[in-house]
Amino acid sequence: MTVTEPAPVPAPATGAPLPALAARARSIGGSPVRDILAVTARPEVINFAGGLPAPELFDADGVAAAYQAVLTTAPGRALQYSTTEGEPALRAALADRTTARGLPTAPDDLLVTTGSQQALSLLATALLEPGDTVLVEDPCYLAALQVFGFAGARVLPVPGDAHGPDPEALEDLVVRERPKLLYTVPTFQNPTGRTMPAERRAAVAEVAARRGLWIIEDDPYGELRFEGERVPWIAAHEAARDRTVLLGSFSKVMAPGLRLGWLRAPEHLRRACAVAKQAADLHTPTVNQLAAARYLADRDLDAHVRRVAAAYGQRRDAMLAGLADALPEGSVWNRPEGGMFLWAKLPEGYDTAALLPGVVRHDVAYVPGVPFYAGEPDRATLRLCFVTQTPGEIAEGLRRLGAALRS
Incomplete structure (x- = not known):
């Protein structure tokens, strides 16, 4: 089994050779x-x-009913361009869900993205220059490594154990390497399935506050809990609130084909991500956003x-x-x-x-x-x-x- 490498630029049949890929x-x-x-x-x-x-x-019937309702009652709006930040009804519903889970959030704190994978790409665009250092878990979500690699970042793993990155090792790396950010999936991590305990999350938040570090907290799986008690987000810790970006997604709890994610970030970073999104795709598809908002209004997602x-x-x-x-x-x-x-x-x-x-x-x-x-x-x-x-x-x-x- 081999990894597919990017194909080289084929030689043209006629004329001068084409410029190389980036x-x-x-x-x-x-x-x-x-x-x-x-x-x-x-x-x-x-x-x-x-x-x-x-x-x-x-819930195919519920999703179909939501699309049907949107396309019946507001087809012009559903099929039209939308704002880059996201449909107000969806952002309001997401803000309510986030607030109910212990992190006070307003609709304007959120940017709707085309899956949380796009949120990662936007953050890399907004935060990283080629050669910047990024810290990640060991092992780490594969697609995050791809995003940071495309950004030209220098990616370093933080030593840890079965509970995730070790806060002391994290602080040592921050002091020595001066990274821009730490990327973590603290709840039911991909690939390991492990969950970072509450006391370690607090320690990571303190390191970020003390040493000056962005935290990207990716939470696509957190609602899929079978047993045990929910652990609060790192973003909910006071020390990290002004430096943590929380990513969410409907892919694992509703359907990945909707391609709906979101990021919650401090205002200046969120604005930078919105500008990057304008350059990428203008906005996430309107009909998908409105259907998701209608689903949340009509159905019990929980x-x-x-x-x-x-x-x-x-x-x-x-x-x-x-x-x-x-x-x-x-x-x-x-x-x-x-x-x-x-x-x-x-x-x-x-x-x-x-x-x-x-x-x-x-x-x-x-x-x-x-x-x-x-x-x-x-x-x-x-x-x-x-x-x-x-x-x-x-x-x-x-x-x-x-x-x-x-x-």
Whole structure:
């Protein structure tokens, strides 16, 4: 399994050679996860590689009704250009949800984006010059590494443990390397599924306040909790309120095809991101925003999320039940309290990237851990997504995985 590299500019049939691609396009490869999904798209493959919500759990009827209502009552508005900042009705609803979860938020604190992935790109545009230093978790969400790489940043991992980045190591790096920002997914992290405890979040907030550091707090999975108590956002800590950007998304709780995300940021940074968005796509599609606002007004999204989380909890349990038989003796893995992912480490000497082609021949797939590391990777690690398949499919997929690894 190889990472797709950007194609070179083809030689023209006639005339002078064309100018080269930009250095950033030549140096940043494609997403290994996307590459694996393309290779394993056959229907017989049980795919633990993607970060795909379970489609049978989408509230398709509710979403369809919301679109129908919007296109029936306000077609001219729904199909028209909108403001860069986002539709007022949607921003008001998002502000209410954020405030109810412990972070007082006004509609004008928010910028609606085309998925939270775009929010990351806008922040990189607004904050980073080529050569700036960015700190990330170890391992880190792969697409964030791509964004920072395209921005020309120098990306350094913060040493940590099963609870996330270590605050003392973070402070040492900030003093020594003078980074612009720390990127973190503190709740049900991608790829590990771990959650940063409340006391560590407070310590990270204090480091940012004491040393002068932006924090980008990405929270696409936080509502998908199966057990345990909710942990407050880093952005809710007083020390970090003026320097934390909180990212949210409907992709994991409503549907990724809507491509709706948002960022909550201090005013001057939010304005800079709005200008960057004007250059990127002018605004997020109006009809999608209005449909989401109508859905929030007419339906109980929290009840829907509870149903989804309950189903995902059963699927996590099915995966945990089968891992001991599937993975080699001496393997270790975690038990996430929510989210979509589980992280496993095989015994020393195993290379999950080298093993993957043989595993795929058994009609099952995972993501090797290597591409999630900004620094030296642990080649014995892998990520498993447990939400896309039913418990029965998970059991069969683990049976295939065990057979592949034994062979």
